Amino acid sequence: MARVFLALVLLGIHYTTTSAFSVSSTPGQTMNGIGASGAWWPNDVFKFPDNVREQVAQLLFSSSGAGLTSYRFNIGGGGVGVNNPTRAPQTFYVSPGVYNWSADAAGVFFLQKAAQNNVPQLTAFVNSAPTTMTTNGRSCGGNLVDGQIQAYAKYLADVIAHFRDQGIRFTHVSPMNEPDDTFGTCGQEGMQVTPQQRANVVNTLRDALDAQGLQSVGIMADESSSTGNFLPEASQWLPQVRKGALAAVSHHQYGFNNDASVAQLGSVGRNLSGVNTWFTEICCFRAANSGQQSNPAATLTYGSTYEPTMIGALQLGQLLYQSFTQAQDAHFDFWTALSNGIGCSPLNNPSCATNANSNGWNDGLIYYDPSYASNHNTAVYQTKRLFLMKHFANFIWLGSTRFAVSGLPSGVVGMAFKSPNQQSESTPVGSARASLILMNMGNSAVSVQPSQAALGNFVGGAVTSPSTDWQTFGASSSVSLPGLSITTLLFN
Numbered sequence: 271m272a273r274v275f276l277a278l279v280l281l282g283i284h285y286t287t288t289s290a291f292s293v294s295s296t297p298g299q300t301m302n303g304i305g306a307s308g309a310w311w312p313n314d315v316f317k318f319p320d321n322v323r324e325q326v327a328q329l330l331f332s333s334s335g336a337g338l339t340s341y342r343f344n345i346g347g348g349g350v351g352v353n354n355p356t357r358a359p360q361t362f363y364v365s366p367g368v369y370n371w372s373a374d375a376a377g378v379f380f381l382q383k384a385a386q387n388n389v390p391q392l393t394a395f396v397n398s399a400p401t402t403m404t405t406n407g408r409s410c411g412g413n414l415v416d417g418q419i420q421a422y423a424k425y426l427a428d429v430i431a432h433f434r435d436q437g438i439r440f441t442h443v444s445p446m447n448e449p450d451d452t453f454g455t456c457g458q459e460g461m462q463v464t465p466q467q468r469a470n471v472v473n474t475l476r477d478a479l480d481a482q483g484l485q486s487v488g489i490m491a492d493e494s495s496s497t498g499n500f501l502p503e504a505s506q507w508l509p510q511v512r513k514g515a516l517a518a519v520s521h522h523q524y525g526f527n528n529d530a531s532v533a534q535l536g537s538v539g540r541n542l543s544g545v546n547t548w549f550t551e552i553c554c555f556r557a558a559n560s561g562q563q564s565n566p567a568a569t570l571t572y573g574s575t576y577e578p579t580m581i582g583a584l585q586l587g588q589l590l591y592q593s594f595t596q597a598q599d600a601h602f603d604f605w606t607a608l609s610n611g612i613g614c615s616p617l618n619n620p621s622c623a624t625n626a627n628s629n630g631w632n633d634g635l636i637y638y639d640p641s642y643a644s645n646h647n648t649a650v651y652q653t654k655r656l657f658l659m660k661h662f663a664n665f666i667w668l669g670s671t672r673f674a675v676s677g678l679p680s681g682v683v684g685m686a687f688k689s690p691n692q693q694s695e696s697t698p699v700g701s702a703r704a705s706l707i708l709m710n711m712g713n714s715a716v717s718v719q720p721s722q723a724a725l726g727n728f729v730g731g732a733v734t735s736p737s738t739d740w741q742t743f744g745a746s747s748s749v750s751l752p753g754l755s756i757t758t759l760l761f762n
């Protein structure tokens with residue numbers, strides 16, 4: 271074999287162990303941000319020492335951290351009736367037109383950090399309206415009151431106008447979250463908004479924002495819990511939305527539905543609305559088959575598991591890949607950026623944070639000790655998911671276009687993105703105009719030749735693997751993709 275190889279090299283024949291891959295010339299969707307939400311964890315982490323709060327802000331928002339390009343701030347409803355204190359955010363609302371801007375200092379602190387770091391997409395999202403606007407006078411278990419939709423829209427516009435006056439410009443507002451559910455168990459805030467109410471909420475909010483001079487703030491809806499909720503309900507409300515009132519159709523994917531169903535969601539959402547679909551929340555995934563826990567390409571389902579390694583990272587990568595290639599979503603947000611659902615006690619157990627367990631939850635990119643209040647452990651623990659998100663946030667530039675990739679070695683999936691502008695700040699290896707994000711779901715390394723991408727001059731890239739969180743590398747004729755890795759190749 272060695273002799274044959276040498277002979278081929280001497281003959282100048284290109285010898286490679288992999289088949290050729292190619293990047294499609296057909297443009298896909300235009301991309302518009304990668305992020306996570308500020309629900310709940312600020313209520314704990316705001317109490318941590320200054321240096322830890324700063325570390326968290328840097329890890330999420332700065333270019334030395336994940337450099338998220340989207341952040342979702344939760345406008346709290348006051349947490350009335352919510353049985354988990356961490357999930358009971360304070361509310362600005364006092365009475366019609368009267369607000370307490372000192373409320374929710376914790377949430378506002380991290381919102382300010384996102385704004386200071388120039389996170390380009392800032393969404394204000396709501397789980398529940400103020401209690402005077404829900405049918406049961408609580409922040410969970412009820413419905414939005416029809417007669418209060420006008421007041422609700424004015425309240426949201428007032429909150430957004432207040433932050434604009436403070437120099438924080440929300441790009442989007444999301445007035446309902448999983449409106450298919452009342453959240454009657456009250457483990458968090460939530461309210462039902464019936465399909466018959468949704469267009470009215472969107473249209474009324476559009477008017478209220480415009481009246482405040484907030485024409486640039488886009489509305490997204492309806493944050494359906496799953497494809498199974500979205501598909502039968504979309505035709506009941508989207509056609510009633512006034513043209514121009516909606517900026518994006520937002521959805522979650524807690525059904526962990528298959529490719530065909532997710533593709534249908536994207537297609538139906540765009541057809542009925544004329545605007546892009548955005549994937550705005552997911553967490554809490556694990557392999558559907560318990561024998562597949564260590565398979566990054568396993569079929570996923572909802573359930574407990576804390577998986578901080580490359581396996582959990584690539585399982586999340588699978589969901590981004592499905593979102594971008596099947597639903598053709600323009601945007602992706604993970605659910606809570608931080609979580610205390612680590613499922614073990616990290617203080618005196620060094621393997622707790624780095625090993626998988628079935629008690630915790632895949633609902634954070636970074637974790638903290640659920641017992642911090644009693645044991646004073648305010649350390650934060652990073653997962654490989656944070657670094658996977660760093661690839662997507664750094665190298666799917668706002669305004670870039672997705673292109674499909676085919677013919678990759680077995681077990682490798684990839685997507686290419688071309689930017690209309692030269693990108694320099696977000697790349698570790700000089701300026702670039704195109705990226706090729708490759709996830710190797712297999713356990714063995716495989717090589718690819720960057721030139722096959724035909725995306726321009728290969729300038730290097732970055733890799734996250736079991737042995738490195740983030741390593742940059744320069745140009746070469748062949749790049750080895752380690753087993754269980756995400757590698758981004760950059761081109762100029």
Ligand SMILES: *[C@@H]1O[C@H](CO)[C@@H](O)[C@H](O)[C@H]1NC(C)=O
Pocket residue numbers: 360364370371372373374
């Ligand atoms: C405003 O909110 C802060 C923080 O929750 C609270 O301490 C204060 O009493 C509130 N003020 C009013 C007038 O409700």
Ligand SMILES: *[C@@H]1O[C@H](CO)[C@@H](O)[C@H](O)[C@H]1NC(C)=O
Pocket residue numbers: 534537538541
């Ligand atoms: C969406 O519209 C396109 C173009 O008219 C059509 O080909 C496609 O079948 C529609 N999709 C759905 C799910 O209705």
